[in-house]
Amino acid sequence: MTDLAPDDPKARDALIAAADLVGRSGGKSFQIGYLHDDVPSEEAAWYAHAQYRGVRITAENHRSPEAAAEALAVQLLTGAKCVHCGRLVALSTAGAVAHDGTLIDGTPWTVEQARAAGQCLWKRDGARWDRVCGDEPRPPLSMNRAQRRARQNGRRRG
Numbered sequence: 469m470t471d472l473a474p475d476d477p478k479a480r481d482a483l484i485a486a487a488d489l490v491g492r493s494g495g496k497s498f499q500i501g502y503l504h505d506d507v508p509s510e511e512a513a514w515y516a517h518a519q520y521r522g523v524r525i526t527a528e529n530h531r532s533p534e535a536a537a538e539a540l541a542v543q544l545l546t547g548a549k550c551v552h553c554g555r556l557v558a559l560s561t562a563g564a565v566a567h568d569g570t571l572i573d574g575t576p577w578t579v580e581q582a583r584a585a586g587q588c589l590w591k592r593d594g595a596r597w598d599r600v601c602g603d604e605p606r607p608p609l610s611m612n613r614a615q616r617r618a619r620q621n622g623r624r625r626g
């Protein structure tokens with residue numbers, strides 16, 4: 469992979485992060501390539517492949533190797549279950565969209581299960597994709613001030 473834009477640290481980070489994510493999620497191989505020779509690099513149709521046991525995930529037709537790598541990582545994380553907390557991976561604070569699917573290890577994961585699991589925000593920080601929510605338990609979002617006060621009063625009484 470040394471011939472793939474190694475001079476640009478940002479591009480390199482995106483490639484390393486995607487390769488690392490594939491490795492951490494149990495992938496057997498990670499491959500970057502392009503379809504067309506003799507064209508400018510951005511027209512070469514870059515692709516990224518991740519090979520898992522029995523499943524191949526592909527991101528195709530990108531303008532650079534790092535764009536293909538990033539798209540592959542996003543594809544892997546979309547609808548995925550966080551290995552740390554078991555929640556649905558969200559790639560933005562707007563939240564994830566749960567859909568019926570199969571996890572990369574072959575386990576079926578339904579919309580209902582994904583919704584019930586809650587969400588875990590993931591983000592790429594330089595050369596690594598990771599969760600940003602941490603393991604801190606959070607209060608339910610629906611709890612308003614009055615409910616919180618009632619709860620505290622209840623605790624004091626008990």
Ligand SMILES: [Zn+2]
Binds near residue numbers: 550551554555599601
């Ligand atoms: Zn998590």
